[in-house]
Amino acid sequence: MHITCRVCGGNVQEFVDLGRQTMANGFLRPEDIDSEHFFRLAVGMCESCTTVQLLEEVPQHLRYHNAYRYHxxxxxxxxxxxxxxxxxxxxxxxxxxxxxxxxxxxxxxxxxxxxxxxxxxxxxxxxxxxxxxxxxxxxxxxxxxxxxxxxxxxxxxxxxxxxxxxxxxxxxxxxxxxxxxxxxxxxxxxxxxxxxxxxxxxxxxxxxxxxxxxxxxxxxxxxxxxxxxxxxxxxxxxxxxxxxxxxxxxxxxxxxxxxxxxxxxxxxxxxxxxxRRLAEPDTFERFGNDVKRVRGDLVALLREIRADGKRVVGYGAPGKCTTVTNYCEIGPDLVPFICDSTPSKQGHLVSGSHIPVRPPEAFSQDYPDFALLFAWNHADEIMAKEKSFRDAGGKWILYIPDVHIV
Missing domain, CATH: 3.40.50.150 (Vaccinia Virus protein VP39)
Known part of the structure; x- marks a missing residue:
């Protein structure tokens, strides 16, 4: 398929495909599941101007509207x-x-x-x-x-x-x-x-x-x-x-x-x-292989924890969690719910994976054995705030840059 660059009109060469996805901040009411908009989440680089971009675009009026969940x-x-x-x-x-x-x-x-x-x-x-x-x-x-x-x-x-x-x-x-x-x-x-x-x-x-x-x-x-x-x-x-x-x-x-x-x-x-060869095909080929490795390691860890009779819940529901849960096919069977402090996300489902989003109290009232940290870019701030979780024996799971437990 020939994809034209949005910047210069050059040819865009695909380098990673994260599969069938839906809108990252499209947190749903349970009754709205049938209205989800799906698309193929794939990325490529323009061979002329080197701009990396999505191959398929979700119309902007579907992404930004009067119920936008990111604050x-x-x-x-x-x-x-x-x-x-x-x-x-x-x-x-x-x-x-x-x-x-x-x-x-x-x-x-x-x-x-x-x-x-x-x-x-x-x-x-x-x-x-x-x-x-x-x-x-x-x-x-x-x-x-x-x-x-x-x-x-x-x-x-x-x-x-x-x-x-x-x-x-x-x-x-x-x-x-x-x-x-x-x-x-x-x-x-x-x-x-x-x-x-x-x-x-x-x-x-x-x-x-x-x-x-x-x-x-x-x-x-x-x-x-x-x-x-x-x-x-x-x-x-x-x-x-x-x-x-x-x-x-x-x-x-x-x-x-x-x-x-x-x-x-x-x-x-x-x-x-x-x-760093940030405009070279071999760099992006390695990136694609690394992404597949992280997916395999994360799913294997979550399944092992479940088999051991331990509990995992998600922490933080940024848009990023939609990509992770859908690409890795992580659903409520592996992560029963995700806690997030944004009121407009609470009581909703992560789009695609349909994992429920609950308020922070659901985390502290009954600490799990592990917390999968989707909001990893705020790790220091979150871990300092949730010191009691660590004191109670809880452990954090992170997947960037690789899957590890802290």
Missing amino acids: ASGSESHRKHFERNARRFMESEPTGPDPFIVEIGCNDGVMLATIAQAGVRHLGVEPSGNVAELARAKGVRVLNEFFDVKTAFAIRAEHGRADVIFGANTICHIADIESLFLGVEALLAPDGVFVFEEPYLGTIVGRTAFDQIYDEHVFYFTVRSVQAIADRFGLELVDVEQIPMHGGEIRYTLARPSRRTPTPAVNALLAEERT
Whole structure:
């Protein structure tokens, strides 16, 4: 099958297939099981621009809607991270007397709330109505729309150009990347910056973090591919910074050509990617084999624990758990339920695998023998909070970068 690159029109070569999947954040009521949308979760790399991307896209109106289950403020580490981002933007970026900051996909206002409290002019563009309302409740000004070139021109007409356009775990979600970048180019002030933080393909491959692959993540960026995308749409990649969010991301900073001097970090990471062969087929072939190995090891461990009469429950129900449970064919027979602190997920089922999601009290009221940690990127925060589980003899199961018990 010939797959055309969404960025440059080149040929996309498939390298991993995670099977029949459904929407990562499509947590279901039991009565809604028959309405699930399934698709083939496979990923490939463009042979021309090297952008890694999903082969099959789930329409964005099915992914983002008025019952979207992900709330960015749910983690203390997230809240602190985005508060730091907000203060950084306000202190270092705006140059005029009335700065304007736009966030693409502001979710529940976790970043813009700090900017709103400071009285800085801002706008969040958020397509999911329920989380947009949560942001408004924090004093954030929100446009309940998808960001594209049409939306960008409308924002510019009403508010003027933006000193900062920001996106966190959002830019890789937008399949129509041409409309996105044309919109950024239209809205960005002459000396403004477009800053976005996204899961890093180098981390996904290096840590066998296959659960970062799901319907919302249409693209999996490297410094090389972002530089190619920026060049294509009239922008310049001027800085990159590795950050610990979601187990390892990169913050990319783009500007208009010749407005800023690129930092040495750009060439340094490009050189590292060449050394790691992050655009070579053999790298992705090894990744695919590693993913299969992790699946086999995890399922074998869970079956062994069940055979020994021990109990396992899941901890944390991020979108990643949908990929893991469906690819590994883990159902309620191996993991009877998953505990999660997000109220909108509780009482629902993980899509596809149909594992029930329960509140944290279900974990602490009757500790299991093992907890399978799906929210592994928050391991330190979670394990510190759940010290009593360890004190009671409980053990954690992790599967990134390989299956192990701690």
